[in-house]
Every structure is written in structure tokens, then in C-alpha cells.
Amino acid sequence: MAESFDIIIIGSGPGGYVTAIRAAQLGFKTAIVERAYLGGVCLNWGCIPTKALLRSAEIFHYMQHATAYGLAAEKVSYDAAAVVKRSRGVSKRLNDGVGFLMKKNKVSVIWGEAMIDAPGKVTVKPGNAEAPKGALGPGLYEAKHIIVATGAQPRVLPGLEPDQRLVWTYFEAMVPERMPKSLLVIGSGAIGIEFASFYRTFGAEVTVIEVLPQILPVEDSEIAGFARKAFEKQGIKILTGATVTRLDKKTDSVTATIDGGKGGTQTLTVDRVISAVGVTGNVENLGLEKLGVKIDRGIISIDGYGRTNIRGIYAIGDVAGPPMLAHKAEHEGVVCVEAIKGLEPHSIDKLKIPGCTYCAPQIASVGLTEAAAKEKKLDIRVGRFPFLGNGKAIALGEDQGLVKVIFDKATGQLVGAHMVGAEVTELIQGYVVAMNLETTEEELMHTIFPHPTLSEMMKEAVLDAYGRVLNM
Amino acid sequence: MPINILMPALSPTMEKGNLAKWLKKEGDKVKAGDILAEIETDKATMEYEAIEEGVIAKILVPEGTADVAVNEPIAVLAAEDEDVKAAVASAPAAKPSAPTAPAPAAKPAAVPTRSPPPSQSMPMPHIAPAPATNGHSRIFASPLARRLAKAAGIDIVRVAGSGPHGRVVARDVEATKSGGTVLRAPAPQMPAPRPPAVTPVQAPADDKIRALFEPGSYEVVPHDNMRKIIAQRLVLAKQTIPHFYLTISCTLDKLLSAREDINVTAPKGPDGKPAWKLSVNDFVIKALALALIKVPEANVTWTETGMLKHKHADIGVAVAIPGGLITPVIRKAETKSLIAISAEMKDYAARARARKLKPEEYQGGSSAISNLGMYGIEEFAAVINPPHATILAVGAGVERAVVRDGKLAVATQMKVTLSTDHRAVDGALGAELIGAFKTYVESPTAMLV
Numbered sequence: 014m015a016e017s018f019d020i021i022i023i024g025s026g027p028g029g030y031v032t033a034i035r036a037a038q039l040g041f042k043t044a045i046v047e048r049a050y051l052g053g054v055c056l057n058w059g060c061i062p063t064k065a066l067l068r069s070a071e072i073f074h075y076m077q078h079a080t081a082y083g084l085a086a087e088k089v090s091y092d093a094a095a096v097v098k099r100s101r102g103v104s105k106r107l108n109d110g111v112g113f114l115m116k117k118n119k120v121s122v123i124w125g126e127a128m129i130d131a132p133g134k135v136t137v138k139p140g141n142a143e144a145p146k147g148a149l150g151p152g153l154y155e156a157k158h159i160i161v162a163t164g165a166q167p168r169v170l171p172g173l174e175p176d177q178r179l180v181w182t183y184f185e186a187m188v189p190e191r192m193p194k195s196l197l198v199i200g201s202g203a204i205g206i207e208f209a210s211f212y213r214t215f216g217a218e219v220t221v222i223e224v225l226p227q228i229l230p231v232e233d234s235e236i237a238g239f240a241r242k243a244f245e246k247q248g249i250k251i252l253t254g255a256t257v258t259r260l261d262k263k264t265d266s267v268t269a270t271i272d273g274g275k276g277g278t279q280t281l282t283v284d285r286v287i288s289a290v291g292v293t294g295n296v297e298n299l300g301l302e303k304l305g306v307k308i309d310r311g312i313i314s315i316d317g318y319g320r321t322n323i324r325g326i327y328a329i330g331d332v333a334g335p336p337m338l339a340h341k342a343e344h345e346g347v348v349c350v351e352a353i354k355g356l357e358p359h360s361i362d363k364l365k366i367p368g369c370t371y372c373a374p375q376i377a378s379v380g381l382t383e384a385a386a387k388e389k390k391l392d393i394r395v396g397r398f399p400f401l402g403n404g405k406a407i408a409l410g411e412d413q414g415l416v417k418v419i420f421d422k423a424t425g426q427l428v429g430a431h432m433v434g435a436e437v438t439e440l441i442q443g444y445v446v447a448m449n450l451e452t453t454e455e456e457l458m459h460t461i462f463p464h465p466t467l468s469e470m471m472k473e474a475v476l477d478a479y480g481r482v483l484n485m
Numbered sequence: 486m487p488i489n490i491l492m493p494a495l496s497p498t499m500e501k502g503n504l505a506k507w508l509k510k511e512g513d514k515v516k517a518g519d520i521l522a523e524i525e526t527d528k529a530t531m532e533y534e535a536i537e538e539g540v541i542a543k544i545l546v547p548e549g550t551a552d553v554a555v556n557e558p559i560a561v562l563a564a565e566d567e568d569v570k571a572a573v574a575s576a577p578a579a580k581p582s583a584p585t586a587p588a589p590a591a592k593p594a595a596v597p598t599r600s601p602p603p604s605q606s607m608p609m610p611h612i613a614p615a616p617a618t619n620g621h622s623r624i625f626a627s628p629l630a631r632r633l634a635k636a637a638g639i640d641i642v643r644v645a646g647s648g649p650h651g652r653v654v655a656r657d658v659e660a661t662k663s664g665g666t667v668l669r670a671p672a673p674q675m676p677a678p679r680p681p682a683v684t685p686v687q688a689p690a691d692d693k694i695r696a697l698f699e700p701g702s703y704e705v706v707p708h709d710n711m712r713k714i715i716a717q718r719l720v721l722a723k724q725t726i727p728h729f730y731l732t733i734s735c736t737l738d739k740l741l742s743a744r745e746d747i748n749v750t751a752p753k754g755p756d757g758k759p760a761w762k763l764s765v766n767d768f769v770i771k772a773l774a775l776a777l778i779k780v781p782e783a784n785v786t787w788t789e790t791g792m793l794k795h796k797h798a799d800i801g802v803a804v805a806i807p808g809g810l811i812t813p814v815i816r817k818a819e820t821k822s823l824i825a826i827s828a829e830m831k832d833y834a835a836r837a838r839a840r841k842l843k844p845e846e847y848q849g850g851s852s853a854i855s856n857l858g859m860y861g862i863e864e865f866a867a868v869i870n871p872p873h874a875t876i877l878a879v880g881a882g883v884e885r886a887v888v889r890d891g892k893l894a895v896a897t898q899m900k901v902t903l904s905t906d907h908r909a910v911d912g913a914l915g916a917e918l919i920g921a922f923k924t925y926v927e928s929p930t931a932m933l934v
Contacts, residue, residue, distance in 0.1 A: 359647075424636070426629050426655075451627030451655050 016149070018044045020350065021135050021156035023127045023299065026053025027060075028330030028342025029162035030111050036350040037118040044121040044154065048140035051111040051122070053164055055339045057104050062187055063207055065100035067371050070214035074373065081410055091215060093192050100187065112145055124148040129159055129300040132325035158325055158353055161299060161313060162346065165292035165331035173199060173260060173288050179267050180260060180286045183208070193217050193284035197269050199257050201228035203370040205289030206244075210372035213249050220250040220281060222257055222271060229370065231336075233382040233431040239415050240433050243374050260286060294332040301326075317360025319349030327353075341366050364428075367445050369438040374414055377441035380429035380448060383419055392422040396478025398470045400434045402485045405465040411435035416474040418444070425453030430474075436467055443471055454479055488537055489558040492546075495524060495531045496844035501552045502526050503710060504559060513541050515562070522548070522559070525710055529811075529847075530840045539564050626653035633658040647790055660789050711809040719868050726787075727907040730866045731915050735926040737882045737897040740768055743929040747823070765899075766802070766856050767827040769879055771932050772925035774798035774818035776918055777852055783918040784851050786872040787909040793872075801853035801870060802830060804837045811837045812870055814850040823932070854879060864900040874909040875918065878902040899926075 019041035022029045029045055030052065036043040050057040069091070079086040115122050124144035125137040135154045144150070167182040169175065175182045186208050192215045198205045201223035213219045221228065221244075228244075228251060229237040241251055252271060258278075259270035268282045293311045306321045306328075307314040312335075313321055313328035320327055327349050330342030344361055351358040367379040386393045400406040400414035414434015421428050430444035447457060457475045462468050469484075476482045492502060503525040509515055515535045522533045542563040546553055553559065626634070626641050630653045634641045637658065644661050646653035708716075744763050751759035777784040777798040786793040798819045801812035813833035815826055836842050851874060855867040858881035867878040880900040887896045901922070905915040925932050 424629060424632055451629035453628045453632055456628050 015134070015153040015155045017155040018042045018121070019156060020044075020158045020160060020353070021046065021123075021127075021154060022160045022162050022346075023129075023135070024053060024162035024164055024295075024330075024332075025051045025111065025115075025122070026162060026164045026330065026342065027055045027339035028164070028346045029053065029160075030114065031343040032160060032162060032329060032346025032350055033120045034114060034118045035347045036353075037120050039350060039354045039356075041158075041350065041354075043118075044123050044149070044156070045115065046123045046125065046127040046135065046137055048124070048126050049142045050108060051115070051145065052104075052108045056107045056111065058184055058187060060339055061107055062100040062104045063183075063211075064371060065103040066096060066187065066211050067207060067373075069096045069099065070211045071373065074214050091192075093189060093215075097188050116147070122148040123150075123154060125151045127299065129161075129304060129326065131304065132159070132323060133157060135159060158327060160319065160346070160349060161301070161321075161326065161328040161332055162330050162342065163295035163299065163332045164342075165294050165337055167288065168291040168293045170199075170288070170290055173257060173286075173290070175288050176262070179262050179265075180288060182288055186287050195283040195285075196220070197222065197257070197267070197281060197283045197286045198289060199286065200289035200291065201251070201253075202230065202289060202291060203368070205287065206240075206370055206372045208287050208289065209244070209249055210247075213244075213247055214373070218248075218250075218283075220252065220283070222255050223251070223253045224256050226254050228253060229376060231368065232370075232376060232378055233417060233429070234384060235417060236376060236378065236415065236431045236433045240372070240374060240376055243413060243433075244372075247373075257286075292331065292337055294334075296332060317348075318352035318358075319345060320352075336363070336366055336368065338366065338368060365445060365448050367441045369441065371438060374411075374434045375437045376433050377437040378429070378431040379441055379445050380427070381419060382429060382431065383417075386419050386421075386428055391428065393428070394420045394422050394478045396420070396474040396476065396482075398473040398477055398482065398485065400467075400470065402473070403465075403467060403470050405467050405469070406435065408465070409435060409467075416440075416470045418471075418474045418478055420454055420475075420478050425455060427452065427454070427457070427475075430471075434467075440468055440471060443468060487542060487564075488539065488562045490521065490535075490560040490562055492553045492555050492557045492559050493524065493533055494555040495526050496848070499526055499555060501554050503551045504546050504548055504553050505530055507544060507548045509541050511541050511544055515539060515541060526844070529842050529844065531843075535562075537562055624653065625650065627655060629655045630658050634661075637662050645789055657789070709808060711811075715809050718870065722868050722871055726869050726871065728866075728869060728904050729907050729912065729915070730902055730904055731912075731919050732864060732900060732902040733919050733923055734898045734900050735923045736887075737765070737899050737926070740765065740926055740929045741882070741897060744768065761824045761827055763823055763827050764830075765858070765882065766854070766879070767823050767830065768926065768929060768932070769854055769856065769877070769901075770800050770802060770815055770818055770826050770830070771821070771823055772922050772929075773852060773854060773877055774800055774815075774821075775925050775932060776921035778819045779921045780914065780918045783875065783910045783914050785874050785909045786851060787874060787906055792909060795851045798852070799850040801847070801850040801873065801876075802833070803853060803855040803867075804834050806838050806840070811842060811847055812850070812853055813837055813842055813847050852876065858882060858899065864902055866902045867904050869904050869906055874906045875915070876904045877919075877922070878904065 020036045020043045022033050022036070022043070022045045025045050025047040033043050033045045055061060073089070073091055076086045076089045122145065123137050125140045128136045128138065130136050133155055135156065137151045137154060139151045167175065173180065177185055183204055192212065195218040196212050198209045198219060198221045201221050205221060206229060209219045209221050223230070227234055227237050228241050245251060255271055255273040257269050258272045261268040266282055266284055267286050268280055269286065270278065270280050272278050294313065296308050296311055296313060301308060301313065304323055304326065306323050306326055313333050315321055315328050315333045319329045319333065329345040329349050331337040333345065341361065348358045348360060364380050367377060370376040381389070383393070383395060396418045398416045400412050406412050406414065411434065414437065415432065417431045418427060419429035420426065427444065427448050430441065432441060454475055457472065460472065462472045473482055473484060477485070495502065504522060505525040506523040508520050508522055515521065516538050517536050519535045520532045521535050524531050524533050539562040541560055543561040545561065546557070546559040624641055625646065627648065631641055633655055634644060639658060639661055641653055644653050644657050647657050648654035744765065748759065748762055751761045753759055781794065784795045784798060786795065797817040799814050799816045800818045801814045803810050803812050815821070815829055818826060821829070833842070833846070849872065853870055853873050853876040855876060856879040857865060858879055861881050863883060864880040865878050867876040869876050878901065882897045882899045884895055885898045887894055887898070901919065903915055903919045910918070
């Protein structure tokens with residue numbers, strides 16, 4: 014007889030495993046199905062290992078610029094294998110951590126490839142990866158509620174197919190055997206820009222191609238423009254409004270034909286190409302089509318509580334649509350199981366999901382961009398404050414950056430915040446809390462920010478929006 | 486040890502009541518289950534049973550006192566072997582100065598307060614603070630919500646909060662703006678500061694109205710609780726519910742003959758009375774219940790956060806009683822036989838007149854019937870009684886000349902008017918509901934299957 018659960022979650026990425034823990038906390042008998050790695054792409058091939066790589070790059074950068082701080086570091090060099098090894102070690106540690114969390118919360122781990130036969134029934138077939146200790150094996154499982162949290166995979170454009178050798182996705186880009194001398198990055202979203210930044214720091218000639226007129230297309234154009242200037246100063250070549258039409262592969266190099274940008278059609282020969290043209294939901298081979306689950310352009314359609322059109326089948330995270338961010342997946346999963354429990358949670362407000370890019374300089378944002386606010390016909394007040402005016406930034410030697418806030422003029426509602434510069438990914442949360450608590454400019458102005466910190470700029474930007482800036 | 490007897494909360498929304506009558510006097514022995522007093526609530530008079538044994542040492546609130554706050558001590562009960570005088574001495578002074586509920590903790594431990602019977606399983610501590618008189622209660626609302634409310638001229642106190650712990654957030658104010666004024670839900674778990682009594686803001690002061698009449702040309706009858714509640718609820722209904730009205734004629738001939746047939750078959754009891762005598766209204770109740778089940782989208786209750794779609798048809802039936810009216814609810818009326826509905830209505834009507842209905846018998850429901858046919862009223866429109874989404878106003882069955890197959894004929898017809906909460910039920914849907922009702926009334930055999 015099939016083992017029966019209240020909730021089965023398919024996929025153990027940050028969305029899936031957090032959903033499992035919350036479900037277990039709510040008293041549901043919970044199982045999670047995984048085919049490859051506990052923690053999914055985020056922990057193993059995404060957010061976390063790239064942060065480890067970028068940390069190495071950052072320290073390398075500081076060592077190269079030691080004299081700027083009155084220090085001497087001679088014969089500064091790197092060991093690519095050791096940089097990768099550290100990154101893998103970080104992933105392994107967190108991967109073990111997820112296993113521990115599942116055990117602690119009495120969530121059963123089922124190892125293999127899941128297929129939904131019917132609402133309530135999941136068949137798990139053997140997968141390729143070796144099962145961790147204590148995992149349940151392939152077989153038939155039952156659950157009242159099935160939550161699809163299978164994530165996403167790199168989008169493949171025709172003619173630009175990754176080959177794992179010369180044309181990389183983030184999988185290969187994360188574990189280089191050696192640092193390429195030259196690199197072409199196709200796509201300037203968070204993934205593309207982070208790798209561009211990483212490889213440039215280690216000395217590669219990097220060219221970034223973006224089809225849209227702006228790099229980091231989801232970011233505020235002023236912030237993206239600021240970042241672009243910083244990248245170009247570091248020696249990254251950026252072509253916007255350009256596409257790669259053709260890749261000619263040689264033994265150890267690739268010649269790309271690039272259309273558009275400045276200068277019409279051109280060719281560029283590089284050691285390696287990274288294709289970072291977005292990701293697409295993992296909706297295949299789950300039996301969803303047969304069940305009639307509504308899928309729109311590779312994304313499972315859900316309501317505000319993760320419910321698909323088929324009763325008992327839910328979806329959360331990347332597979333349920335953008336923004337494809339781990340923290341959005343986690344919260345979506347929590348809302349989904351709380352709704353199943355009948356707790357009446359509020360569905361996610363997508364305008365309050367922050368986004369972070371960990372290039373140098375870092376970029377962080379939440380809410381509407383200035384252009385989006387204007388498109389919504391909002392009458393807005395915009396405040397700005399540059400890193401140049403902040404004591405802590407100057408002391409850190411990080412005086413390049415900008416904090417920008419957007420208020421609705423009529424109500425004083427903070428509708429957007431955008432930052433570029435050192436450590437802004439750790440700052441943005443202050444504005445996210447403010448937005449969630451529905452503060453107006455008044456409360457932000459009444460809030461005391463500690464001195465000397467980078468966060469003082471957050472208050473200054475608010476003051477600037479109301480003509481009261483102090484340190485500029 | 487003396488025990489304070491407290492004003493009981495007899496319904497979840499009760500904050501005050503009138504102490505109508507003491508059935509025990511000072512010095513009387515009481516045992517558990519004895520009736521101590523009669524408490525007049527919104528619409529009913531309820532008996533207050535003792536839960537402790539002892540002697541009434543002191544009556545603190547004399548009978549006939551109006552608006553006694555819930556949990557206010559109304560008497561002191563001493564144990565039988567106890568010195569009654571000592572008990573009284575340690576009891577609070579008669580008529581405490583603060584009209585709000587006293588804080589038991591502030592009194593010396595010698596007088597433990599004992600809650601009234603918890604039979605209603607109401608979370609009484611939540612009601613106890615009764616902040617009605619305290620205008621300084623803190624409202625939890627986000628800064629943005631406050632600003633939006635101020636800009637829209639909405640009193641934030643009147644907005645029901647949907648945020649964490651009932652906090653008023655921006656979307657609540659937006660919903661209030663688009664959906665009319667929303668009062669805080671009177672749910673017992675929400676110790677919401679009571680909104681000021683719902684009276685039209687522009688209503689002229691009493692003395693100005695009296696000045697319009699010659700002194701001595703009238704007498705003043707103070708409102709009883711029922712009158713106050715009727716006024717309050719109907720003003721609320723008309724101010725907050727966008728009403729619209731649908732009228733239709735129903736031919737009654739088949740119903741009348743079916744009623745005749747059924748009543749004729751009633752066996753006679755030992756007293757010679759028939760076991761049942763169905764009224765037209767019993768058919769109307771059943772027909773409306775079945776219509777609501779057939780058109781489930783209309784069997785709803787509006788709330789700010791979502792539509793309550795009811796699974797059964799609970800039908801309130803307005804019963805006129807001396808001094809006002811009350812609307813007992815026939816639960817799951819669609820599942821009940823006409824005979825059962827008829828018997829239940831007779832029982833309700835009798836107990837309503839005696840003001841003995843329990844709150845759970847007249848609260849809730851998803852629709853209601855008001856029938857003035859027996860007064861010869863041909864048609865009228867009724868005011869919706871929240872939480873209902875509709876109310877059916879039933880006129881008299883009147884013989885009318887009708888055209889049938891091109892010829893003039895005589896038919897008994899009844900006009901009914903459905904008042905509808907447009908927030909919950911739109912025009913076409915209301916028409917569907919009243920159409921289904923008409924079908925059942927005109928083909929009463931369909932009600933029996």
C-alpha cells in the first residue's frame with residue numbers, strides 16, 4: 014500500500030524545503046521529493062555558490078588595491094581551483110544543513126523523479142543521483158495536497174545552445190577549470206552581470222550583450238545607468254540593443270556574430286561564452302499536461318495562494334512565475350500551506366519583493382521604478398543621495414553609489430527604492446520593512462539611523478525627496 | 486468567602502443590558518440553577534441562573550436599572566455559614582462610580598469575582614473591557630492607512646482591519662472607500678472600540694424636534710432596548726447596504742389547492758385539533774429556501790474580505806411582537822418538510838411574543854421574509870437585515886383578472902418584492918433568485934420532491 018502524506022512537495026529548492034518546514038510546523042505529515050540535490054539550484058548551483066565566488070573576487074580586488082588602504086600585498090595571485098573548491102564547500106555545508114532541517118522537522122525525503130498520476134497520487138521513479146542516508150525510495154505515494162516546487166532551468170535560445178565546454182550556462186560558469194582570458198556574456202540580468210563582474214575581477218576581457226536598451230532591465234534606469242558606467246570603468250565592454258546571431262566554435266574558442274549595438278554587425282572571438290538569457294520553469298515530465306493543469310508559456314498558472322486550476326495541486330516558486338527569486342518562492346510556499354491550513358494568509362504583493370544583484374557595485378531594489386511609477390500615472394516625489402556624501406562610505410573607500418527613493422506625492426507612500434553601491438543588498442531590507450508596514454515619509458524621517466553607517470543615506474534620500482537633505 | 490455576582494454577557498455582542506427584575510431578594514438562600522434575575526438584552530428577556538450556592542448578601546444594582554455593563558457586579562453572594570454583614574462590608578460599594586467594568590485585580594483578594602455561567606462558551610474576557618465609553622482606546626492602523634482615511638474623510642475607527650492582529654492597513658481603507666462605510670465587525674474576539682451609535686449625522690437634536698410640537702400635546706415614551714436596536718440596525722442597513730428592488734407576481738391557485746389538500750389530510754389529535762395547518766407563509770419559506778439552494782450565488786453574505794457563500798438556506802422570518810419585531814431564523818429550511826417548518830414557526834412566534842427567544846435563534850441567516858399579506862398589503866419593499874443579502878416582502882393573495890391563452894380569467898395572485906444587497910447580489914442574479922422562487926410557488930409539487 015502506498016505511503017500516505019498530508020502534503021507532498023516536489024522539489025527541495027529554497028521554495029520547496031521552506032514550504033516543507035512550514036507545513037510540518039502546522040502539523041501536516043509532509044514529504045519532499047528531490048531528484049538531485051537537497052536545496053536545489055539556489056544552494057547548489059545558484060545564489061549561494063556564486064556569493065562564495067564573488068566573495069573571493071571581492072577580496073582579490075581589495076588585495077590588488079591594498080595600497081589604497083595603506084597596505085602592501087605583493088605577488089597577489091589566485092588559484093582558480095581553490096576558489097571553486099571553497100564555493101563547492103559552502104554549498105556542501107548548506108546542502109547538509111537542509112538534510113538536517115528535514116530530519117529535525119520530521120519531513121520525509123523521497124529520492125527520485127516525481128510524476129503526478131492523478132490528484133493525490135505521486136509516482137517516484139529512480140533518479141540518477143545517489144540518495145542521501147535515510148531517504149525513502151521510488152514507489153507510489155499519496156498526499157491530499159501536492160505542491161509543485163520544481164524551479165527553473167536556463168533558457169536555451171536557438172543557435173546559442175550551451176555545450177558545457179565552450180558555451181556555458183551558470184552550471185559550468187560556476188566551476189571553471191581555469192579562468193578564461195576572454196568571455197562573452199549573453200544577457201545582462203542578475204546572473205549575467207554577476208558572472209561578468211566575477212570574471213572581470215580575475216582579469217578576463219569581458220563583453221556583455223543585452224538585447225534591450227538597458228542592462229539589468231528590471232532595475233530603475235538611473236541605477237542601471239550608474240552601474241553601467243562603473244562596469245565600463247572596470248573594463249567590461251557592454252553592448253545594449255544587440256543580439257548574438259551566430260556562434261562559430263573552434264577547438265578552444267568561439268567566434269560570435271553580434272548584430273546591433275553601435276557599429277552594425279561585428280564578430281568577436283572569445284575563449285568562452287556564458288548564456289544567461291533567463292530561466293524557464295521546470296514543467297516537463299511531471300504529468301501536468303495530462304491532468305489538465307493550466308500552463309502558460311512554461312509557467313504554471315496559480316492564484317494568490319499557489320492553487321492551480323486542479324484541486325489538490327499547487328505550485329510555488331520559479332515554476333509558478335516571476336520574479337524568479339528564492340525569497341519569493343519561500344514566501345509563496347509559506348502562504349500556500351498556511352492557506353491549506355485555513356489560516357487565511359495574505360497573498361504576495363509583488364511590489365514588495367526586493368531584488369538583489371551581487372556584482373561590484375551591488376544593486377538592490379524594491380517596488381516601482383521611476384519609469385513604472387510614471388507609467389502608472391502616479392504623481393511622485395523622487396529623492397536621491399550619493400555615496401559621496403556619506404562618511405562611512407568614504408571611510409570604507411567605497412564612495413561610488415546612489416540611493417534613490419520614490420514616494421507617491423499624494424499619500425507619502427514609499428512606492429519604490431533603488432540602490433547601487435557597496436553593501437546595498439544588506440541595506441534594502443530597511444525599506445522593505447517600511448513598505449510592508451505602510452510607513453509614510455513622516456515615519457521614515459522620524460526614524461533615527463545610526464551614525465556612521467551606510468544606512469544614513471537611506472534617510473537622507475527620504476529627506477531629499479522632501480527638500481530637506483542635510484549632508485549634501 | 487463572599488462572591489460577586491456579575492452582569493452576564495448573554496450574547497457575543499452584548500456589552501450592556503437592563504436588569505429587568507430581581508427574583509431573589511437580600512437574605513434569600515440560593516442554590517445552583519435558581520433563577521436570580523431577569524436580564525433584558527437587545528431583543529429578549531433572559532433568565533439568569535445562579536451557579537453558586539449561598540445567600541444574597543447585598544443587591545448592588547436595583548431592578549429596573551438600564552444599561553448595566555457586562556461584568557459589573559450586580560449582587561454579592563455570601564456562603565451560607567458566612568457573616569453576611571462582613572461579606573457586604575468587603576463588597577464594592579453599591580453602584581460603582583465607574584460605569585465600565587471594574588478591574589477585579591484592583592480589589593482586595595477577599596472578593597474574588599466569579600464569572601456568570603460560561604454556558605454560551607463566549608470568550609467573555611474579550612467583551613469585558615467594554616471600551617464603549619472610553620474615547621481614547623488605541624486603534625491599530627498603519628500610517629498610510631491613517632493618511633488615506635484622513636484624505637477620504639473616513640473615520641479610521643470605523644474601518645475593519647485585515648492586517649496582523651486586526652491592524653487597519655491601506656487596502657482596508659481602499660475597500661471602505663469603494664464599498665461604502667464599513668463598521669468594525671462586532672465579532673467577540675475583536676475588542677474593537679464600539680463605533681458611536683449609528684445615527685444619521687445630520688439628525689436634529691431631540692429638543693429641536695420637541696420644539697416643533699406644543700408642550701403637553703404629546704407624551705415621551707423612553708425607548709426600550711428593542712426599539713433602540715431596531716433603529717440602530719435599520720439605519721445601519723440603509724446607510725451601508727445599496728438596496729435595489731425586484732417585484733414579481735406569483736399565481737397562487739395551485740399552491741392554495743395543494744395547501745387545502747394537505748391540510749385536509751391532517752389527522753386530528755385527542756383535543757380535536759388537526760395535527761398541522763399549513764399557512765401560505767410556510768410554503769413561502771420553503772420556496773425561498775429551495776430557490777436559494779437552486780441559485781447558490783445569491784445565498785451569500787457580504788463581508789469586506791470575501792463573500793460568504795452559504796451551504797444551507799437559513800431563513801429569517803419577521804414576527805411582529807408588541808413594541809417591535811423580531812426575526813427568528815428557520816435553519817436549513819431547504820431540508821425541512823412543510824409540516825416541520827410550520828411547527829417551528831408556530832413555536833418561534835409564540836416564544837417571540839413572550840420575548841423568550843435565545844440570541845442564537847434570531848441571529849444569522851442569509852435571507853429573510855417579511856409578510857404583510859394578512860393586512861391586505863398588496864406590495865411593499867423591506868429593509869435588508871444584515872447579515873442577509875436579501876429580504877422578500879410578501880403581499881396579499883388577491884383575485885385578479887388575468888389574460889390566459891388570450892382569454893380573460895380569474896387567478897389569485899401574490900406580489901413579492903425582493904430587496905437585494907447590490908454588493909453581494911447583482912440585478913440579473915436577484916432576478917434569477919426571485920424567478921426560481923416564483924417557479925416553486927406556482928408549481929408547489931416541485932417543493933415536495
